Amino acid sequence: MNQRGVVLHHEHRIGYVIIRDEFGNHTVVKLLTGSDIERGDVIVGFLHGEGDQTFHNETQDVSLDVHIQGHGLSEDATIQMIQKAH
Known part of the structure; x- marks a missing residue:
């Protein structure tokens, strides 16, 4: 099930992005492709998934x-x- 979230932070050095969903929970992802992501961008996907x-x-x-x-x-x-990832 897809959720919508907003990018709070992009740690460029390690490729990590923090996304806050509509419930106020946070998802941390590592970008595998693309780096064109900025604070405030709206992201849609299975934010509560794994892998x-x-x-x-x-x-x-x-x-x-x-x-x-x-x-x-x-x-x-x-x-x-x-x-810890640094």
Whole structure:
């Protein structure tokens, strides 16, 4: 089931993106293809899935192949995940 979310942060150095869904939960993904993603972009996809997924960036009308690192996370948990990935 697809969800809609908004990009909060793109950590360019490691390719991680934080997306907040309509319920306030956070999903952390690693970009596998494409890097044209900006804060505020609207993303549609199975944000609560696992593994490799294809999301659609509605703002820029492009597809993004991603690997979901974690979903349903608090803001603090997303920060910790990115810090550990550096």
